[in-house]
Amino acid sequence: MKTVNVVILDSNEDFTNELKAYFDASSEFSICGSSGNGNTGISLIEQFKPDVVILNLVLSGTDGLGVMDHIKKNKLGCTVIVVSNFGDDKIVNTAIAHGAAYYFVKPVSAENIAARLKDILSRNVPAYNATAEVRDKRRAASLDEKISNIFISIGIPPHIKGYQYLREGIKMAIEDPSIINSVTKQLYPEVGKKFSTTASKVERAIRHAIEVAWNRGRVDAINAIFGVRVYIGSERPTNSEFIALVADKLILEDLV
Secondary structure, eight states, X not given: OOOEEEEEEOXXXXXXXXXXXXXXXXXXXXXXXXXXXXXXXHHHHHHHOOSEEEEOSOOBSSOHHHHHHHHHHTTOOOEEEEEESOOOHHHHHHHHHTTEEEEEESSOOHHHHHHHHHHHHTTOOOTTOHHHHHHHHHHHHHHHHHHHHHHHHHTOOTTSHHHHHHHHHHHHHHHOGGGGXXXXXXXXXXXXXXXXXXXXXXXXXXXXXXXXXXXXXXXXXXXXXXXXXXXOTTOOOOHHHHHHHHHHHHHHTXXX
């Protein structure tokens, strides 16, 4: 993968320095500039035309949403990763609607941000097939958004690890439905490999994410999403059942 040029827009110097130190130590990323001011950030984006912009929604001058609107309006083609202190569902949805490819809630490590960036950028196809590249980007964005909306609706917060692992597992089940019959031997290890962790930690984190949703008491919302009364009261699906439910729903809606 070519070197990925990055602009960081965040007023927290400690967080910005952490990202810089991590990315500077990697041959895969290059920091073009950073600022806690949205107006300065727009100038940096226009000057360097980075591949990725990592930004906080709260910036002096133009805020993060305004920066994303500028990127979209001027077709600057940056992948935007939001890293925010706020995990409210409406804020997450608003950021996604303004063009965020992914939304992290602080605290989050530079390592996790880099892993997600690699995952998002690796979905690009060769430049010689521009039409297919655009189509694949739109498809991936649509699928990511749909899965995120389902998670938000049923109460799975984006800052827990199980959120990322579940989303990856669902994508794998969409691409190969038969993998649901081999979650322990295949799905968990592959997700673990992608996020540099173990299969057992993936399994526990996914189970925790599902427990969080059910403990929030949104069973009615869950049943509404799947169109039938799937679960009653405290009854909870297994990891594989939940992944299969979401994957089947998206396949049937012809989103893949």
